[in-house]
Amino acid sequence: EPEVTQTPSHQVTQMGQEVILRCVPISNHLYFYWYRQILGQKVEFLVSFYNNEISEKSEIFDDQFSVERPDGSNFTLKIRSTKLEDSAMYFCASGGVASGGSGELFFGEGSRLTVL
Amino acid sequence: AQSVTQLGSHVSVSEGALVLLRCNYSSSVPPYLFWYVQYPNQGLQLLLKYTTGATLVKGINGFEAEFKKSETSFHLTKPSAHMSDAAEYFCAVSDPRDDKIIFGKGTRLHILP
Numbered sequence: 001e002p003e004v005t006q007t008p009s010h011q012v013t014q015m016g017q018e019v020i021l022r023c024v025p026i027s028n029h030l031y032f033y034w035y036r037q038i039l040g041q042k043v044e045f046l047v048s049f050y051n052n053e054i055s056e057k058s059e060i061f062d063d064q065f066s067v068e069r070p071d072g073s074n075f076t077l078k079i080r081s082t083k084l085e086d087s088a089m090y091f092c093a094s095g096g097v098a099s100g101g102s103g104e105l106f107f108g109e110g111s112r113l114t115v116l
Numbered sequence: 117a118q119s120v121t122q123l124g125s126h127v128s129v130s131e132g133a134l135v136l137l138r139c140n141y142s143s144s145v146p147p148y149l150f151w152y153v154q155y156p157n158q159g160l161q162l163l164l165k166y167t168t169g170a171t172l173v174k175g176i177n178g179f180e181a182e183f184k185k186s187e188t189s190f191h192l193t194k195p196s197a198h199m200s201d202a203a204e205y206f207c208a209v210s211d212p213r214d215d216k217i218i219f220g221k222g223t224r225l226h227i228l229p
Contacts, residue, residue: 035219042219045216048214048216056214091160104150104162105215107152107160107161109159
């Protein structure tokens with residue numbers, strides 16, 4: 001069964017360092033998303049990406065964040081200069097097919113980011 | 117704008133008892149509705165979804181939910197709780213036009229022996 005894969009599963013970094021989280025969405029999906037879950041809290045929408053551009057972003061997704069689909073298969077989230085409060089689980093999701101989607105998003109297992 | 121409210125951040129039920137997790141939504145368009153489960157240190161797994169058609173939706177692990185438009189609710193139920201049901205449950209809503217999902221704050225389900 002097709003699935004969304006994310007790497008790394010866990011990354012520890014120093015405050016101020018750049019981090020790139022990688023995702024491989026399901027191959028025929030058209031929409032790509034990043035969500036964030038701070039420990040013990042709700043899952044929050046960060047950004048959606050469609051047709052090679054950001055379609056929507058939340059207020060969390062400030063200038064420190066960027067997304068890219070560099071090669072038609074990977075979908076990356078970059079945090080330019082990490083802060084302590086960026087420590088969270090980051091989930092990638094994909095959905096929507098050309099023939100019409102069911103509205104369901106398929107989530108990866110998540111990348112846990114710890115900023116020290 | 118869409119939103120989801122889950123009543124009760126923690127719910128405890130005895131093993132074998134009825135599970136009822138409450139979810140109310142707000143949406144300006146007919147929504148798609150979802151329940152996701154998250155086991156400790158794991159990702160999000162879809163339990164069930166409502167898009168169109170039958171308002172009583174059956175999902176995995178014996179869970180079901182009923183879409184009640186008049187009450188703007190999508191409560192999750194299971195007739196008999198099992199210890200393995202202990203997890204965090206998230207209700208979610210999406211606008212069918214863009215697939216973006218908005219999650220509720222989650223309800224942690226505790227199963228008492």
